[in-house]
Amino acid sequence: MIRNYFPVVKNIVIHLGFWMFWLLVPILFSMADGREHPPLQADYFFRTFLTMALFYFNYLWFIEKTLFKRRIRRFVFVNLVLLIALTALSISSHKHFAIVTVRLDQLGPEQTVRIFKDVDTDTEMVAPAESFGGREFRMPSRPPLFVMLAGTFFSYLFAISISITIKATTRWFVMDAQRKTLENEHLKSELNNLKLQLNPHFFFNTLNNIYALIQLNQEKAQDAVHRLAKLMRYHLYETNAERVSLRGELEFLESYVSLMKMRSTSMVEVNFKYHLENEGTLIAPLLFVPLVENAFKYGISNDYKSFITIDIQEKNHELCALFENTVFINPDAIAGHSGIGLENLKKRLSLIYPGSHVIKTTQNDHQFVVHLNILLT
DSSP, X not given: OHHHHHHHHHHHHHHHHHHHHHHHHHHHHHHHTTOOOOOOOHHHHHHHHHHHHHHHHIIXXXXXXXXXXXXXXXXXXXXXXXXXXXXXXXXXXXXXXXXXXXXXGGSOTTOEEEEEEETTTTEXXXXXXXXXXXXXXXXXXXXXXXXXXXXXXXXXXXXXXXXXXXXXXXXXXXXXXXXXXHHHHHHHHHHHHHHHHHHHHHHHHHHXXXXXXXXXXXXXXXXXXXXXXXXXXXXXXXXXXXXXXXXXXXXXXXXXXXXXXXXXXXXXXXXXXXXXXOTTOEEOTTSSHHHHHHHHHHXXXXXXXXXXXXXXXXXXXXXXXXXXXXXXXXXXXXXXOTTHHHHHHHHHHHHHSTTSEEEEEEEOSSEEEEEEEEEOO
């Protein structure tokens, strides 16, 4: 509950601090140039009240209803009318004072001196000289009317400008937060879609392997079904998290490679090895499956010698993976579907590890190589 009220309390404190500073500005400027400043007059507080009313009229309601809805003419017209009316009201209630500069140390302690005069009533105000300690005292005089009009007008205009600036900045931050939220939701949706594209591809290839083994060796087919059940269990219960254990992922991959090898003949040489320096390293799930599928789909032949090499190393939370295989034309490959797994992998890497991964592929007539580096911190 306290956290829910914290932003409101913070905004109230900020606004109170701003208006306190606004009230104290005249005194602060007079202290800066060494002048004495008289007590703030009632008309100054009245003008401050009008400034606050104009500010919050725009800030809390009018900007949202007009400026943000592209009703710019209405916004300008209403504020212009308010500026003229408030300026006239402020001038009519303003007290005009004459400038009198006196060296008080030249007067005796019993003497009095005229400090200022109200021009409207012609009333003179006096004070004893010793109350000022012999210092020079300067009171504001009545400036020219056009100067007063311009100063008052632009002070109210400044309040409107501040309200627009704060409101527009706040709106930008809110919209930016909403945009980031939508981007994150889109990111999660796209990652889930890429996983869904990957899963049928993976199980389709595995079932094809088991189907082939049933005709060749039923005992191996049963073992393959058992291995597939273990892989499905890992996939169902372990890969829902954004990050999984790199050790578990590589053990899953090792089982998958063993399952794929059961369909191969002695003409195919498969080398799979990995080494981990940090057992607690985490990684996004199912990243390597497309590379293994690609290697077995296009890199083996039962009639010619072929090889698949998989070497995965992790050191200082940096993963270096090498996938290398011979290249053969697969007559069972569906036109237009080749490379889908690799493209999905590149999309997933760009979404999950932006700026912290490098994937390079090289190919010639007889060999296909993939180098993958990921910074896993």
